[in-house]
Amino acid sequence: MKISDFKIIENRKIAKDVFKMILSGDTDNITKPGQFINIAISGLYLRRPISVCDYDEGVVTIIYKVVGKGTEKLSEMFEGEVLHDVMTGLGNGFSVNNNAKKPLLVGGGVGVPPLYALAKKLKNPVVVLGFNSSEDMFYAEEFRALSDRVYISTADGSFGEKGFVTDVISKLNGYDYTYACGPEPMLRALYNAVSVPGEYSFEERMGCGFGACMGCSCKTKYGSKRICKDGPVLLKEEIIW
Amino acid sequence: MVDTTVELCGLKLDNPVIPASGTFGFGYEFAELYDINILGSFSFKGTTKEPRFGNPTPRIAECTRGLINSVGLQNPGIDKVISEELPKLKKCFDKKVIANISGFSVDEYVYCCKKIDAEEQVGIIEVNISCPNVHNGGMSFGTDTKSAYEVTKAVKAVTTKPVFVKLSPNVTDIAAIAAACEEGGADGISLINTLLGMRIDLKTKRPVIANKMGGFSGEAIFPVALRMVYQVYEAVKIPVIGMGGVLTADDVIEMMLAGASAVQVGAANLINPYACRDIINNLPQVMKKYNISRLTDIIGMAH
Numbered sequence: 001m002k003i004s005d006f007k008i009i010e011n012r013k014i015a016k017d018v019f020k021m022i023l024s025g026d027t028d029n030i031t032k033p034g035q036f037i038n039i040a041i042s043g044l045y046l047r048r049p050i051s052v053c054d055y056d057e058g059v060v061t062i063i064y065k066v067v068g069k070g071t072e073k074l075s076e077m078f079e080g081e082v083l084h085d086v087m088t089g090l091g092n093g094f095s096v097n098n099n100a101k102k103p104l105l106v107g108g109g110v111g112v113p114p115l116y117a118l119a120k121k122l123k124n125p126v127v128v129l130g131f132n133s134s135e136d137m138f139y140a141e142e143f144r145a146l147s148d149r150v151y152i153s154t155a156d157g158s159f160g161e162k163g164f165v166t167d168v169i170s171k172l173n174g175y176d177y178t179y180a181c182g183p184e185p186m187l188r189a190l191y192n193a194v195s196v197p198g199e200y201s202f203e204e205r206m207g208c209g210f211g212a213c214m215g216c217s218c219k220t221k222y223g224s225k226r227i228c229k230d231g232p233v234l235l236k237e238e239i240i241w
Numbered sequence: 242m243v244d245t246t247v248e249l250c251g252l253k254l255d256n257p258v259i260p261a262s263g264t265f266g267f268g269y270e271f272a273e274l275y276d277i278n279i280l281g282s283f284s285f286k287g288t289t290k291e292p293r294f295g296n297p298t299p300r301i302a303e304c305t306r307g308l309i310n311s312v313g314l315q316n317p318g319i320d321k322v323i324s325e326e327l328p329k330l331k332k333c334f335d336k337k338v339i340a341n342i343s344g345f346s347v348d349e350y351v352y353c354c355k356k357i358d359a360e361e362q363v364g365i366i367e368v369n370i371s372c373p374n375v376h377n378g379g380m381s382f383g384t385d386t387k388s389a390y391e392v393t394k395a396v397k398a399v400t401t402k403p404v405f406v407k408l409s410p411n412v413t414d415i416a417a418i419a420a421a422c423e424e425g426g427a428d429g430i431s432l433i434n435t436l437l438g439m440r441i442d443l444k445t446k447r448p449v450i451a452n453k454m455g456g457f458s459g460e461a462i463f464p465v466a467l468r469m470v471y472q473v474y475e476a477v478k479i480p481v482i483g484m485g486g487v488l489t490a491d492d493v494i495e496m497m498l499a500g501a502s503a504v505q506v507g508a509a510n511l512i513n514p515y516a517c518r519d520i521i522n523n524l525p526q527v528m529k530k531y532n533i534s535r536l537t538d539i540i541g542m543a544h
Binding site: 001003040044045046047069070085204205206207208210211212213214215216217218219224229 | 263264265266270271273274286294295298299300301302303304305306307308310312315449459510511512513514515
């Protein structure tokens, strides 16, 4: 974990209530897709944990949805402004070097972003993205640039397959591993729908974000884990619903 | 040169800064960031007889200048703390620690204190009496003078280490509780624990915290904590460890002026993991600014 300042290079709305922010600063501690950064916001006590969408030397991209005061303030910030005391290199992230030959990536809503950096590290993965509606949709083209098998579902049928990600997945085969991030009902439906092993990324309200306060603990088959430090990514085999 | 050393019942501390229980785990997360041997001491995660997962999530809620937590004493249990956590901690911290012990019955406190008494690493036992007493209708030990006296007396009978009783602020007369602990044989008083608080989500119209209520801490509670330290200092002769909303070296000095012999830092560690290091580094210059050459000289000076 490292604490440093980041300068806002871009902060732009890309879907309904969804913003893409590009930051420049010290990204040395961001080592794996699926990790998150914890952003201190002026006037608010707790930092806001946001998953990393993409990272490179000196640059990190996040995509966040405005859901409360913190993300609202973040969305009102301008290019050139500085985010002070951002914590980076948090969370375990997805494992990329496993034996999966045909990975399936499944993302729902603002659970989609961390799968982007992961997709870049995998060879032509199958990608399934789910949104409520076409107005909520983002990054379809970006994923298509990385994979020729990108499927999209919307709950209202306004784009792609009408229904949920599991409706799309029921028609797919040949994958041997799943990586997933999204709302808990989606993760649970996926867990029940597929038989292959995988890694599921979870969300929880956090206090510190670096493992000290035990605010975000969850029970797993391998004992209690802190979503911020031992997660947010859990192996499918250890999940207890 | 200023003198930052303080003493708690014979235990000499290089400085009065002690991370508060529950905000510093068993030290390792912080030892990765800085050498935690600069600390005066530290109070480890509240430990109970049995392992505890704690309360359901969400356990955390944002507040103005603070947060509410309802972690619910998640800990691996006293046996694992002794067999696993303390040896691991020894590798990164060579000073004496404060063992924070919780319980839901007098027997449980006694059991844990007896066990921890044998640990050479432990310099002080801090008995958290904010927990509900299962044998007394779930009322907290810390809200009743009789229960506070009983648990203090029972614990003192099984250990030779100094016992500091950590008080709950959710009482009408903090001085009376402190006096009862002193009468029970306490060697010192730690205060304050968190204030019972609540937040409601306007969108869902439900409490933010799964357990509905939780403990409020952070800068916002500093004036309340300071007032209680001031009151308890007048009510007892034993030393007081002051805590609640401490963020800066100035706050440390203010707490000591109110009567604290040492000061714990809690929520600040969660917001700035370097908070204790920064306070320790700033303390000498703040002392110079206020013409304080020896920190022990100012304990209770505001009275």
